[in-house]
Amino acid sequence: MPETDSPSPFWSGTITFGMVTIPVSLVSATRSSAGVSLRQLAPDGAPLRRQYVCPDHERALEPDEIARAYELDSGQYVIMTDDELDALAPEASHDIELRQFVDRAALSPMLFERPYFLLPDSESTKPYHLLAQVLEATGRAGIATFVMRGHQHVVAIVADDQLLRAQTLRFVSELRTPATIGLPSPPDDLDEAQIQRLRAVIRAHTATEIAESELEDEARAQVLALAEQKLAEHRDVVQVPSDEPGPDAEIIDLMRVLQRSLARPA
Numbered sequence: 001m002p003e004t005d006s007p008s009p010f011w012s013g014t015i016t017f018g019m020v021t022i023p024v025s026l027v028s029a030t031r032s033s034a035g036v037s038l039r040q041l042a043p044d045g046a047p048l049r050r051q052y053v054c055p056d057h058e059r060a061l062e063p064d065e066i067a068r069a070y071e072l073d074s075g076q077y078v079i080m081t082d083d084e085l086d087a088l089a090p091e092a093s094h095d096i097e098l099r100q101f102v103d104r105a106a107l108s109p110m111l112f113e114r115p116y117f118l119l120p121d122s123e124s125t126k127p128y129h130l131l132a133q134v135l136e137a138t139g140r141a142g143i144a145t146f147v148m149r150g151h152q153h154v155v156a157i158v159a160d161d162q163l164l165r166a167q168t169l170r171f172v173s174e175l176r177t178p179a180t181i182g183l184p185s186p187p188d189d190l191d192e193a194q195i196q197r198l199r200a201v202i203r204a205h206t207a208t209e210i211a212e213s214e215l216e217d218e219a220r221a222q223v224l225a226l227a228e229q230k231l232a233e234h235r236d237v238v239q240v241p242s243d244e245p246g247p248d249a250e251i252i253d254l255m256r257v258l259q260r261s262l263a264r265p266a
Contacts, residue, residue: 011148012121013094015131015157022131023122024096026148026166029115036223045238089150096146096166098157104141107156111169118157118164128164135159143169 009025051060069077120128142157155166
């Protein structure tokens, strides 16, 4: 799959463990494209905006009227002020603190959240490549914590092809277990002949790597194709509402809007 963009680093810091420090930058390894982002429009074509409405008084609230609160099991709410929440926020830091190293196989795929590339952020890349080589050769992952955008994250730092990656990990409280969802235990009387037949089917369909076609977003492609078709037919293409409407009001190019939306960096 050819690369069509070059995202800029959005976080810079230092990997630290022991007496070792490695300046790095963080770059998202994915594009934020969950399908196609569609806007909601009013009957006159004006884009809608979200408002918070008080159900008791049936009126829209201003931002300074809105409080945040934690809901208790009893149905009561405990209000949290901005100052109280700011005091609980982790201290800003530019350190990725490596705390321990584990076998990569010991990390459940359920823990993985978002992938990032770690790029060397200095002219001296020897410490970076040294860490990458050792992690890759030993099959280990470094478990670290760091603060990004006001939140503390736990990450697994791994290496592939001499490149360091950081994979944010989910917290234990976010994970469900088979017991909590009522997953039944496997039966004791599995038929050996059926097992062998299934193994044969799996062997017949085994490939060395996953085909790119299996990872294509078909739903996204269909929506874009529909938008392109309707644009070509001049069908359902609406005008941009303006405070000063005029005879030369711009016509929305839906395809350009969609393409711009899909190309936004993560």
